[in-house]
Amino acid sequence: MQRWTWLQACVTIPLMPHDHADHSHPHTLLPSDPALRVKALETLLTQKGLIDPAALDEIIDTYENRIGPRNGAQVVARAWSDPAFREALFEDATAVVTQMGFYGRQGEHMVAVENTDAVHNIVVCTLCSCYPWPLLGIPPGWYKSDAYRARVVREPRAVLAEFGVTLPAETAVRVWDSTAEVRYLVIPQRPPNTETLDEAALMDLVTRDSMIGTGLARQP
Amino acid sequence: MTRPEPVFEEPWHAQVFAITVHLNETGLFTWQQWAERFGATLKRHGHHTRLNGGSDYFAAWLETLETLLGDTSVADPAQLETLRHAWEAAYLNTPHGAPVTLDARAD
Known part of the structure; x- marks a missing residue:
């Protein structure tokens, strides 16, 4: 793989401290x-x-x-279509995802939480930005923002609404606070009318946000 | 379908992330130690401004790593400052388009 070159940094960072527009550069642009x-x-x-x-x-x-959300989507799609896998996942997610090759490099423990008609789960890290890297990759900017980290605990329904998710009043919302040791993966509800879809097709319905809990799985 | 967001917005975000993960994997510190310190930095920064989760997030990350390595006598802050100036000089002394190396600082 091509290494990051710091020349690239000069070209891609728009606000450089040494930004001359009016003469040719005798030297390499200074990084930030x-x-x-x-x-x-x-x-x-x-x-x-x-x-x-x-x-x-x-x-x-x-x-x-x-590494990216496709890994998590594979876990979700299999949980939807294979009852034995699903049972094993909720019993010991760390073991199951490790077997699939998605092991935590930081030695963290993985926990799967399931959305149902009764409960909707959302994941946050109020301390910093703990996240199930092996299953979802690097977290998006909003997951790391103060706004999300502080507000999702206090007013999860308002935050969900901003993500375009409105839940029935009778659905309880449960917020899980990740730590350095425990990371959560939300298993979203399987959309209706997907009985005939195979695992690969189901994977396409599983978005990153649906596995954080700020979204729902797509309709086919 | 929308374009996927880049994993790292800037190369130095990727680099400081990788250094940290690597040092954790070689056993220099546990991830719990890291998360506690990083959480404390974010909290401190968050008192002054609402962090947006982008560059300010990695600024807090870098500060945490520098402090952790300074506190554990792994990387002396004065030495880091000297090297930072050496790199700055190297960039200023390297003709545009040529690879930048620390040797260029003496020009």
Whole structure:
């Protein structure tokens, strides 16, 4: 895989501290302050033998290209179509998803929570941004925002409404607070009229937000 | 279908994320230690401004990592500052389009 080049950073970051529009650049554009601090960290830690640049590339490649909500969607689609799998998932999600190759690199424990007519589950991390990375990838910006982290606990129905989700009054809303040790995956309700669909077709109905609880699965 | 959001908005977000995950995997700190410190930084920053979950999130991430590595004597802040200036000088002394290396700072 192509390594991030810092030249790319110069081209893609719009607000550079060294931004001349009126003359040709005699030198390479200066990256932002945090970008330079990260360069400094990387240099020092490499000099000390504490990091391996190839391992960094591998981690970035994994999270950019190989891990994402399709992993979680596969778990959900299988839970919808295979009762034995579903039972095993709710018994020990960590073991089941590890068997599928979706293991937590940070050693976290995975828990699956199921939406029903009676209960709708939503996941947050009020501390920082704990998230089931192996199943959903890197969290979206809003998941990490103060607005979501603070408000979803206080007024989950109002937050859901902003995501376009209105639940029946009799459906209880349960908010799960992720930690460094426990990450939650919401198993959304299977949409009606999907009995004839196979696992691959079902996967396409499972959105990222439906597995966080801020959305519902798509209708076919 | 809408275009998927980029996983990392800027290259340095990816880089600081990867350094942190890598150091955790090599056993320098546990993820719980990381999350506690990171949560505390976010909370402190959130007192002054409402964090949007984008660049301010990774700014808090970077600050947490620098402080953690400083507190555990893994990366001396003064050394980091020297290297940061060295990189800045290297960028300013490298002709546009040429690869930037720390050797360029002496030009």
